[in-house]
Amino acid sequence: MHAPVDPRIARHRVPALTFAVFLLLIAASAAVVFALELGATPARMAAHYRGGGFAPAKTLDGLLLVAVPHLVAMPLVLFAASHVVGWARAVSRRGFRALLALSFGGAALSIACPFLIRFVAPAAAWLHVAGFAGLEAALLAWATLLCAVFVPWRAAVRALPGDRPLPPAEATLAARVPSRARPGT
């Protein structure tokens, strides 16, 4: 049985799908930069941070230069994606929580591990690989869920008991703005 299509969801289709495309680009570019700069193996990654051969060890300033922007950017992107997917109830509550844990856990590890590798133990490179893989998987999952919720033939939302109908003023706005995408118009 198909869930009823919610006009509130349908109206946000283009921005949400645009965001999904950029999420995929963020994930793809992060994977390429990770592989090119840090190397594909934990040993190379440890050498990247702790120095080796002619390469100097990373300084605290250098690590902070990368970590600080990511401390702002990563939660913002994950918050936006999870907020929309959660609102649309695209996954079960348990699945949603698991994906949240994977996302923010992966992000936290990806930010913390360079410091751990450099100042605590090179073995943390394994943790870095795991955290980054988890974060990449989560980004792909959020983008997939956004597409699953917002592509025209799947734009559905499960209404739960207690959900409020559209407020009258917004319903007026929705009715006055012609929309071919909006179901039922």
Added chain:
Amino acid sequence: MRFLVRTAGRPRSRAPVRMFIAFAALALAGWAVQRVREGGLVPAEVEAYYLGVPGGAPLGSAALWEEVHVGAFVQGFTLFVLGSVLVVSPIPDRVRRALLVTAAAAALCDLLAPFAVVGLGGWGAIRVATFVAAALSSATLLAVVAVRFGSEVGGARPG
């Protein structure tokens, strides 16, 4: 988005959205000035930046992808928020869709254009064209959002 879809009867959303629009406009202006000052409107200077001096090595893949990574975050997030605000503004659906799709396509082309410059060993004009297209389409989107968000529709004030 959740905050925006139920703007009716929540006038408090208008001020933060207007502040976001103001900062997005400043960011866009700053970005455009920065690019112009770095030679973004001159094909030869674009080529010199990405291809290096004649006979030298072009900008590395990692640097190109880092540029994409940063741009995808900034532009993706900004377009998502502006698009969400556009949805709750009294604008015909066709116009709204055209504005956002054009701005997103131009931003994507601008992000990926350096690969074309490096791959073709020239053609800096491609990046100039994508920069102009991205700047103009984003500025148009911002201007429409700024003018239409919060304007009255049938007595109901969204936001």
